[in-house]
Amino acid sequence: MSQPDGGDGDVWDQRVAAGLAFLRRRLTGQYEIDEFGFDRELTEHVFYPALRALYRNWFRAEVFGVENLPLDGAGLVVANHSGTIAVDAVVLAAILHDHHPAHRHLRLLGADLVFRLPVISELARKSGGTLACQADTERLLRGGELVGVFPEGFKGVGKRYRDRYKLQRFGRGGFVSAALTAGAPIVPVAIVGAEEIYPMLADITPLARLLRLPYFPVTPAFPWLGPLGAVPLPSKWLIEFCPPIPTAHLTDRADDPIVVLNLADQVREVIQQTLHRLLARRPGPFTR
Amino acid sequence: MSAERQPNAPLSVLVTGASRYLGAHVASRLAVDPRFGRVVGLDSFDPPPELAALLESVELVRAEPGAMLDAIADIDPQVLVHLAIATTPDPHRGGRAGMKEQNIVGTMQVLAAGQRVAGLRKLVVRSSTAAYGASFRDPAVFTEDTEPRETPRGGFARDVLDIEGYVRGFRRRRPDAVVTVLRLAPLIGATADTTLTRYLAQPVIPTVFGRDPRLQFLHVDDALEVLHRAVTEDHDGTFNVAGPGVLTLSQAVRRAGRIPAPIVEPALSAAAELAGPLSVTRYGLDQVDLLVHGRVVDVTKLAKEFGFVPRSTAEAFDDFVRAHADGEVINGFQLAVAEQVILAGIRRLRATLREPS
Numbered sequence: 021m022s023q024p025d026g027g028d029g030d031v032w033d034q035r036v037a038a039g040l041a042f043l044r045r046r047l048t049g050q051y052e053i054d055e056f057g058f059d060r061e062l063t064e065h066v067f068y069p070a071l072r073a074l075y076r077n078w079f080r081a082e083v084f085g086v087e088n089l090p091l092d093g094a095g096l097v098v099a100n101h102s103g104t105i106a107v108d109a110v111v112l113a114a115i116l117h118d119h120h121p122a123h124r125h126l127r128l129l130g131a132d133l134v135f136r137l138p139v140i141s142e143l144a145r146k147s148g149g150t151l152a153c154q155a156d157t158e159r160l161l162r163g164g165e166l167v168g169v170f171p172e173g174f175k176g177v178g179k180r181y182r183d184r185y186k187l188q189r190f191g192r193g194g195f196v197s198a199a200l201t202a203g204a205p206i207v208p209v210a211i212v213g214a215e216e217i218y219p220m221l222a223d224i225t226p227l228a229r230l231l232r233l234p235y236f237p238v239t240p241a242f243p244w245l246g247p248l249g250a251v252p253l254p255s256k257w258l259i260e261f262c263p264p265i266p267t268a269h270l271t272d273r274a275d276d277p278i279v280v281l282n283l284a285d286q287v288r289e290v291i292q293q294t295l296h297r298l299l300a301r302r303p304g305p306f307t308r
Numbered sequence: 309m310s311a312e313r314q315p316n317a318p319l320s321v322l323v324t325g326a327s328r329y330l331g332a333h334v335a336s337r338l339a340v341d342p343r344f345g346r347v348v349g350l351d352s353f354d355p356p357p358e359l360a361a362l363l364e365s366v367e368l369v370r371a372e373p374g375a376m377l378d379a380i381a382d383i384d385p386q387v388l389v390h391l392a393i394a395t396t397p398d399p400h401r402g403g404r405a406g407m408k409e410q411n412i413v414g415t416m417q418v419l420a421a422g423q424r425v426a427g428l429r430k431l432v433v434r435s436s437t438a439a440y441g442a443s444f445r446d447p448a449v450f451t452e453d454t455e456p457r458e459t460p461r462g463g464f465a466r467d468v469l470d471i472e473g474y475v476r477g478f479r480r481r482r483p484d485a486v487v488t489v490l491r492l493a494p495l496i497g498a499t500a501d502t503t504l505t506r507y508l509a510q511p512v513i514p515t516v517f518g519r520d521p522r523l524q525f526l527h528v529d530d531a532l533e534v535l536h537r538a539v540t541e542d543h544d545g546t547f548n549v550a551g552p553g554v555l556t557l558s559q560a561v562r563r564a565g566r567i568p569a570p571i572v573e574p575a576l577s578a579a580a581e582l583a584g585p586l587s588v589t590r591y592g593l594d595q596v597d598l599l600v601h602g603r604v605v606d607v608t609k610l611a612k613e614f615g616f617v618p619r620s621t622a623e624a625f626d627d628f629v630r631a632h633a634d635g636e637v638i639n640g641f642q643l644a645v646a647e648q649v650i651l652a653g654i655r656r657l658r659a660t661l662r663e664p665s
Contacts, residue, residue, distance in 0.1 A: 036654050044647045048640040049562030055554050055604050056448045057522050136444045138518025138573070145522075155447035155454070 056127070056156070057145030063125070064117075067147050071114035078254050079111070079213060080308065085261035086119045094161040094204035095264070096195060097126060097168045098287050099211055100187055100295065101176030104237045106130075107252060108214035110147065112168060115259060126168040127160050129195075133174075133234065154198060161202035169195045171284070178235040181219035185212070185299060187292045193284035200274035200283075205264035208287050210294035213257030216305040218242065255305045258298045262290050318345030319429075321539065322385035324418055325392030326368060327351040329501070329528070330434065332359040334389060334535050339365040343540060348383050350376070351392065352410075353401065373414055380421035387430045388422045389539055390415065393471065395436070395464050396503045396592070404463055404592075411467040419478045430486045432538045433475050437491045437524075437548060438465040438594065442601040448522075451606045452491070452546045462594030472546075488538045493550030493605065494598075496525040496624050498631035503595060509632045513561050517570040520558045521602025524550040525625055530618035534610070543613050548605035551621035557599065564629045565636035573600060 042065060045051050053059045075081040089095065099112060113126040128144070129152035135141045150156045152169065160167050170176060175188035199206050220237045228236040242249025265287065273279040321338050325331035326349025339347040349366045352373050371379035380388075392414050397404040422428050440446070441456030442465070460466055472489060479487045494504045507513065526549055534549050561568045573596070580596045611617045618624070 032658075033655065037651055040647045040651055044643050047562060047638070047643055048565075049555075049559040050640075051559070053522070053554055053556060053559070055522070057520075057554070057556065057602075132445045138516075141444075142518065142520045146520075150448045151445065153445070153447050155451075156449075159447075159449060 053146075056148070056150045056160070057142075058125070058127070058148040059146040060125070060148075063147050067110075067143075068114045068117060071111055072118060075111050075115055075257065078252070079217075079257040080254075081111070081115060081213070081257040081259060083115055083119050083259050083261075085263075086116075086121075088207055088261045088263050089116070089120055089124070090166070090205060090207075090264065091122055092124075092164070094164050094202050095166045096157075096161065096199040096204050096206045097166060097209055097261075098195060098206055098291070099168065099170055099209035100185075100291050101170035101172045102179070102184065102211070103177060103214035103252075104218035104220045104239065106170070106177050107217060108211050109168065109170060111214075111257075112209065112211065112259065113147070116166070116168075124166050127165045128168045129157060129170075131173060152194075154194060157195065157198040158201055161198060161204045167198075167204075171195055171288075174234040178220070178223070178237070180223070181215070181221055184215035184219075185295050187288055187295070190284045190288050193280045196280045196283045196287070197274045200267050200270050200280070203268040203271045205266050205268075206283070206287055207264045208262040208290040208294070210260050210262070210291050210298055211257070212259070212295060212298040212302060213255045213305070216255035217252035219253070253306070256302055256307050258302055260294050260298055262294055265290075318343060319386045320344070320346040320348070320384070321387040321389060322348045322350055322380065322383050323366075323389045323391060324350045324414075325390070325434075326363065326366065327353045327355040327359065328391065329359070330531065330535065331389075331391040332362050332366075333532050334391060334539070335366045336362045336364075337532065337536055338539060341540065344387075346383075348385065350379060350383070352376075352414075373409060373417065376414065376417040377421045380418065381424065384425055384427065385422075386427050387432070387539055388418070388425075388428060389432045389535070390418050391434045391535075392418070393434050393436075393467075396594070397463070408463065408467060411464075412470055415471045415474050419474050423478060423481055428482070428485055430488070430539070430542070431475070431478065431482075432488045432490070432535065433471070434535070435472055435475075435489050435491045435546075436464070436468050437493050437550065437603050437605050438462065438598075439468045439472055439491055440603065440605070441465060441469075442597040442603070444601070446601065449604050449606050450548070452548055452609055460594075460597060462592055462597050464592075464594045465597070486542045486544045488543050489546040490534060490538060491546065491548050491605070492531055493524045493526040493548075493603070493621075495528045495531055496628045497528040498627050500528040500628070503591065504598075505628065507591070507595065508560065508564060508566070508628070509635050510566065511635045511637050512567045512569050514576070515557055515561070515568045515570050516576055516596070516599045517572045519573070519600050520556045521599055522554045522556055522604050523560060523598075523602055523621070524554060524604050525621045525628075526550050527619050527624035527627060530624070534614060534616065534618070537614055537616060541614075545609075545613070547610045547613065548607050549610055549618065550605050550607055551618045551624045552607055553620040553622055554604055555621055555625055557602070560625060562638075563625065564632070565638045565640065567637050 051061045116126045128149040130149050134144050171190040172188040218239045222238040224236040323335040326335050335349040349368045394407040397407045440450045441460040443457040
């Protein structure tokens with residue numbers, strides 16, 4: 021049937037050859053990164069496969085409304101944030117890449133804490149993330165990228181389990197002015213499931229201060245079970261991309277606080293309502 | 309004197325820092341340009357022998373730092389090119405104290421003297437992308453109007469901020485003069501010899517654990533081209549000058565076939581702080597900051613205004629790698645051969661296993 025020395029039909033031979041070529045390119049530095057430090061090859065061949073296994077088999081994620089994402093050109097994807105550790109952000113990026121017809125990359129915006137930490141900062145940059153600041157957001161949008169932002173920030177990821185699915189404040193709506201400046205559509209996203217992966221029962225504030233962290237979580241498993249506490253609970257995830265909100269007609273209103281705050285409220289309202297609808301559809305947090 | 313000059317008469321140029329690589333090359337190229345009359349190289353040191361031949365056609369004036377004011381007034385230049393800026397402490401030139409003296413006091417004197425030259429119509433200053441400082445809250449890409457968020461720790465970076473401050477003062481006092489500030493990225497290429505090129509030429513390269521900074525380089529020939537254009541054409545303003553594109557440090561280390569040796573950041577900073585005053589090595593906090601934060605700038609303004617784009621960071625780095633192949637530990641060709649050998653081995657093994665026994 022297939023030739024032992026590399027015939028067209030020999031899948032394993034192609035895989036071995038591709039794997040070796042990948043290793044050689046990595047070892048000789050023959051790959052490209054963009055000015056933000058995004059390493060497309062590493063992201064597609066290493067990060068996404070790991071996240072794919074996580075969201076398919078562990079979280080059993082279901083995805084709706086992918087047709088609401090722009091096929092090409094700039095867009096601002098705004099989602100709720102939860103889960104003590106920001107797993108929802110990286111999972112959203114992998115899901116968007118896998119489900120989008122053009123397999124687009126979501127360029128995540130992270131807090132400065134992310135870029136302060138060694139190793140984490142480099143993983144964030146290599147997977148396409150950058151600092152959540154006006155300059156970087158506008159630069160990415162001007163370059164026609166899909167940008168992912170979580171306006172709740174640490175207020176969202178660090179909230180208690182009893183406050184789950186209650187959207188926190190959206191701050192001063194910096195993400196809205198960036199979208200308005202670029203005339204990029206805003207796509208609200210609701211993520212259900214991330215709240216239950218590390219249910220945070222309490223926050224040891226003095227310890228957080230000591231470690232200069234925004235909070236120090238206590239979950240049913242952490243810190244009691246040590247490293248085992250880092251295993252996320254297998255909650256059922258539902259993700260819905262909502263219809264885009266166009267902003268092209270508002271480009272000259274980017275510094276108008278009324279327009280910005282109203283639009284931020286509108287996005288928040290859409291996400292909150294979609295969260296309620298998705299929750300009603302999910303029988304329980306840990307169903308199949 | 310200057311009032312008598314014809315409008316089309318060749319301009320007289322003064323290049324400071326003529327005993328350094330950039331200064332010597334810029335001055336020698338201007339000396340053979342028919343658009344310029346007198347080309348004077350000014351420095352407080354004699355040029356090293358390897359640059360002496362280059363400077364044959366340049367009129368050299370040696371002045372101690374204290375005598376710069378009078379020397380410049382005597383030369384009465386119409387174009388002042390200030391390149392006497394030290395990027396790292398040189399033990400032969402007074403270490404960090406000498407570097408600061410040259411960068412700060414030297415610049416103050418050159419600008420004060422230039423301000424008093426009535427016929428001066430242009431000032432070109434060599435600055436550095438270190439002007440953006442280094443902070444975790446920095447945007448990924450610096451444009452010319454980005455303000456530094458924190459005062460940098462490195463001596464050179466702080467000097468650069470001061471120098472640019474003095475240039476802003478000069479611009480206010482001499483609004484009639486064209487002022488060009490060129491923020492150069494770290495220089496690289498086959499001939500470049502800087503702290504960073506020496507660092508990258510080592511077979512084993514110490515890196516900061518958990519950090520993979522994004523770096524940008526400027527080919528030294530492109531730096532000279534931009535400096536020459538800044539003198540021969542009028543480009544008022546501040547410009548980033550760097551090779552487009554980015555290499556991470558790990559990528560650069562691999563492309564050069566070197567071995568990285570990660571060290572935790574506090575240890576590296578402490579070593580740099582200890583080594584600085586002792587002049588044990590030339591690695592200082594400037595280098596540590598670059599290795600933690602990296603530095604990437606936007607060169608759109610340069611391309612638009614100068615009509616010139618330096619060769620890319622990757623190309624400039626390739627030129628450096630070719631010239632320093634002797635320090636290579638892992639060779640791309642060897643890896644390609646190894647890949648083929650392993651692939652052939654796996655194919656043979658699978659063919660043997662598949663053969664009917």
